[in-house]
Amino acid sequence: MKRFYLFGFITLMIFDTMAQVSFKFAAIHAQPLMLDTAWLIRVFGHPWIYGAFVGYTGAFFTWMTLLKYAPVGPAFAASHLELLSVTLLSVWLFDETLTLSKIVGGLLILAGVVCLARGENLSGASVDNGQV
Template identity: 60%
Template sequence: MKRFYLVGFFVLVCFDTFAQICFKLTANHAMPPEASTEWLLRILSSPWVYAAIACYVGAFFTWMTLLEHAPIGPAFAASHLEVISVIALSVLLFGERVGAPQLIGCALILAGIVCLAFSETDGKPSS
């Protein structure tokens, strides 16, 4: 079951991360932002927007499957790992800068996941 969780959360993080990267690529494709029909058509003409939607559908089904089996506390916390992966890929792909607030946020997300994981294992009887 542990392998199921690891693979499931890895797939979920991949879907969520790729969706966010696709939205960024869509936004870049649709530049400049403006309230116009042309801007909306630029968004709809980008293949990245459809890839993002497909990723969100995949993430939804992955999340629903995980929720059937995984404890909710660690599952909810682990689902936020995509914040860290999006920040890392944004630096690599788009040259974005990461400051202290982002690094502190990433550390807090990881700390929360670790705390919840330990609390779940401590509450279960030994086999």
């Protein structure tokens, strides 16, 4: 069951990252922001927006599947791992700055995921014990 969680959370991170990076590329290519027909044509005429839709759709179905089986605490924490991948890809793809606060924040996210995961039984035992 641990492989299922590992594969699931990596898949979720990939889909979430794909969505965020695709939205950024779509926004860059749709400049300038002018809420008119020409802007909508620029947005939907560029393939990056469809990458964002695919990313969010994949993330939704992956998340729903994970929630069915994974304990909520670690699942919620691990669902935020895309913040790390998006930050690192943004440094590489968009020349954004990797600051000390981003590094510390990323380490705190990792620490939180580890703490929550260690506190839960992720061996595949049923979470439902008959109590409400």
